[in-house]
Amino acid sequence: MFSLVTNEVKSAKRWFIGEPLPTDKLEGQLLPKRLALPIFASDPLSSVAYAPQELLMILLIGGLAFLSFAPWVAAAVVILLVVVVASYRQLVKAYPSGGGDYEVAHKNLGEKAGLVVASALLVDYVLTVAVSVASGVDNIISALPFLNDYRVEIAVFFVIVLAAVNLRGVAESSKAFAIPTYLFVGSVALMIITGLVQAILGHAPVAESADYGVKAESLGQAAVILLLLRAFSSGCSALTGVEAISNGVPAFRTPKVKNAQRTLVLMGSIAIMLFAGLVTLALIARVHYAEDACHLIGFENCEGQPQRSLIAQIASAVFGNNSVLFYVIQAATAAVLLLAANTAFNGFPLLGSVLAKDSYAPKSLLTRGDRLVFSNGVLILGLFATLIIVVYQASLTHLIQLYIIGVFVSFTLGQTGMVKHWWGLLKGGCSNRGAVWRGLVINAFGALLTAVVLIVVTITKFTHGAWLVFAIMPVLYVLMLGVNRYYRDVNKEIEVDATTTFGADGDHAIVLVGRMQKPVLKALDYAIAAQHDSIEAVHLSIDDESTNALEKAWAEMNIQVPLKIIVSPYRDVAEPLCQYIAKRRTIHGSEVVTVYTPIYIVGHWWETLLHNHKARRIRKRLMLVHGVTIALVPWLLDSSEVIYGRRSRPLPGAERRGEPVRPVARTPRQERRHAKSHQQ
């Protein structure tokens, strides 16, 4: 076992660190813009798949005449989008560390504002999954109407698939993730151009719902304004996800800020074109989409049959129903929406790690590469998204009501924080006052506008379901604050002070011996090598038979360490041992007793159910005894070789943090050899 040659140690070392990857190579692992765009933009771009539909739908509540307001409402949304993109260009420049709105609000407006943003974002991640999946399923059903009866089931199925994929681990930067976004942008752009050309050539596309009338509510003047504001609110869902890039700056290649800004502008331009194009085309083709299908006059079987999504109706009108391109549009739309849902699974751990850094979330979220932590995050996110999908029966229209509150809370506080940031720079007397003033003006305008929108959104949506968001946010807020206060108290407790002194004296080793087995011999060997002042082996006798067998084996193997037998009358091993050590302490004073126990390293999760349990219990109790330290002597069971293959799987959110996945260039056979060479 000690024929260890340098060679083997070297390969063991390589195994530990993977193939060496110098720091300057890290750059090559970061995202090029052509991948950064689809990764960060699938969320904001996909929202144009539902925003125009929801905007027009709300207007139609007032009747067909209200569609004449549509261009103005859409223009307002576009202006807002421009302002928000401009605002985030400033934010990215000022805070390139990836904290986004949370960091900006926290640093400039204080802890409370930061936590409000954080809780808004957490709620929004859940809703991003729910809304995107619901909309994706809606578009699938628009192409395959017979699936309508299974709407909720399909939505839940997709959430489970997304959670499973992220539990398993998949690199978001793989090219497969880029295809749907480009396909969506390309095919929808093609559709818009084709449709506009058709209209110019005089045979404009006609939607299947063009001839339906609408049962309109008769509205007073106040109600008209409210309806317009509601339509605007729903249209604003096109803005969701714009902030994603501000969280992902570390993932960009240098010059990071420039690249992030360019991607942001590119994404904003595409979103505006798609949004404007779809609204225009929907008005040209006279798509009539009602909140309740039965409000459409002329729509047969409104109870049983779903309305097709706005995109589906346009695609059908432009390319012909059931044409190949119609299915391409629907497939690309569904895919990009599911991709957008996937981004939430990546953004959630990213935000978690930022919160953990500031002690508002468990520190474990900061630990890199811990699959368990991320698994829990993925499960929680998936669970809540499923819950909300089931409760709202995967109804996009209902889910949208909850959605954009969080986004605009985060927008408003983020921009306000930026205003304070620039103001501070101005007061501090910075060099490039021109740029700072420009930033200040842009962000001030952004803050004002998003604050107004937030108020509008709150007023128009509160009674339509958004109250739920306002109920959950404080809970998250209090939880995060509680975690922070807990960490603060503990830090105070363990702070080094002048009064606490340490001065352990004396050194005794106890090797716990159950049965005569190799792991025990290894522990004994280690204890002897550590040359403690005194050493003894301790066996807790529960039945005479096995104790006698041990004593016999001990004598036969001629082990020089004395074997102390402690009889345990209650078959409990922890307490008599604690007593024994406590008693030693009355004689030997403040000595340190090192208790050696073997610990089994296993390969499969279920093996942990079958091992180490008793030892863990003993350790847990021993830790309450004065002056005890516990030495774990690992024993690698054969099955532990399975562990080695695992580490290369990417973690959700890793790429957004700018953390490349380190390649593991090892074959299973190599792994096995290394595993075996590790024993002792």
Place this chain on the structure above:
Amino acid sequence: MFSLVTNEVKSAKRWFIGEPLPTDKLEGQLLPKRLALPIFASDPLSSVAYAPQELLMILLIGGLAFLSFAPWVAAAVVILLVVVVASYRQLVKAYPSGGGDYEVAHKNLGEKAGLVVASALLVDYVLTVAVSVASGVDNIISALPFLNDYRVEIAVFFVIVLAAVNLRGVAESSKAFAIPTYLFVGSVALMIITGLVQAILGHAPVAESADYGVKAESLGQAAVILLLLRAFSSGCSALTGVEAISNGVPAFRTPKVKNAQRTLVLMGSIAIMLFAGLVTLALIARVHYAEDACHLIGFENCEGQPQRSLIAQIASAVFGNNSVLFYVIQAATAAVLLLAANTAFNGFPLLGSVLAKDSYAPKSLLTRGDRLVFSNGVLILGLFATLIIVVYQASLTHLIQLYIIGVFVSFTLGQTGMVKHWWGLLKGGCSNRGAVWRGLVINAFGALLTAVVLIVVTITKFTHGAWLVFAIMPVLYVLMLGVNRYYRDVNKEIEVDATTTFGADGDHAIVLVGRMQKPVLKALDYAIAAQHDSIEAVHLSIDDESTNALEKAWAEMNIQVPLKIIVSPYRDVAEPLCQYIAKRRTIHGSEVVTVYTPIYIVGHWWETLLHNHKARRIRKRLMLVHGVTIALVPWLLDSSEVIYGRRSRPLPGAERRGEPVRPVARTPRQERRHAKSHQQ
């Protein structure tokens, strides 16, 4: 910190072991017969609450005329009960260790028979909960009919309550547990006597269903026989739980076997009297209970209204409907049935520990006093019982179909094992051949009879739902066998052999230092006290700022141990450390490196989410490095004082194993003081 006086150590010691309890005092903690009877008999006695009803119900499928078979079928059940009780008297004598049928089958018929019994018993524990709760709810609804709409909900509620009670921990030996059983036996006996006296005096009780006709199926001769056998099978549910005492012998006071036998006979006699009495009274009062309420001619609103249970109908006929005694009977019946369900929560861990001893279940089930292990068992049992209650809509009639298969598998194999046991004694040439012969004859008869009943039960119930039991038992069987084979393989792997030698040489200590905090200083103190050949403090530098702060503090505190800074380019702390240690090994050969890390001891489960995570990850990785042993230096946070109050809660099944609950005579204030005195 080292002003520890002997006094404090003494009280600390007392804290660890609770008030001293000498072994000879243990006897006083065991169960007196007046408590043993209700604890072990609630399950078998409660089954008379449903067995007569199910027996008569099956007969009524053939029409009212078939009720004339009832006395004969009931007599067959009584005979079987006598034989089974007599058989178990022998089993208790031969195997007083508490292993019951499983132990007998395993020892005499081999592993496979033992595992069949074990899987049958595991299934039956789940069904005991489901059937008893369903029957209990049935009796509650008989008294309070307006609850009928919530049958499943109430049943699930009771399962949750039972699980919660057992998760929380409650001493089964408390007198509160004895009351329902005695109340049930007393009140039902009173009812039977009253009813019989009324009948003798000429005004026999008349059940509310006495005048209902029954839609009878016309049956051929074979069908008649099958129906009679089915009625017998259902009546045999009166035998469930008889075996409980054979698992609980260790809990009896000495003379254990005699006391257990007497309790067994007493229980059997009571069960026979109640069973025979209820059947007789039901026939006298002409209770007509149909499988489907709508088969009763004259029963109005058969869809919406439930039939009242047989016991309720008799009680109502004897004592008058809605009389106080009627409610007493119903309350006592419901209570004893819920108590019977509770016994499954106690029997389950007991069987688990026996299986663990033989390596067929995780060894952790053998660890005494581990709440976590028992909690998992309680949760699993509760979950499956809930599942089966929901699937079968808490219908007693359907659940009974699954029930007694397991019981009779266990009876048959247990008795067969006993036959082999006696036969072995005879062949071995024992002294008291008379007693052995008697045992042999009794158990052979028992085995034969229960085998016949098992065949009857299987034939009559298989298509009525019992196939499920036959599907699940093999799964459990394979699982248990797999666990056993796994343990066997691991034992072989870690067996001491001649080729493996140990010979670690050299002794180096590394103290992991994150921030300068008290737990780190304690770890450092312990490492110094252990006088390793060489010692160093290692800090893994993730950002320069905190590293500089640490170096400054290190210098300020004038710590003589050298502080080694390892820069971690990837912010990952485990890998650079592993590299560092592996590199040392290339220079220093087979030395043992002891890595000291502080570990936080906390009081609340949620605190574990907030602590030790990073350290645990580092440890996990370090354990894969050659020659590393990990020294845990515990740091008790203030909150850890909460731990001390916990240990006195009784565990499910503890009393059946004859394990008394050790009293903890400590006030919260004392606990706090002790907790504080434990630091360092």
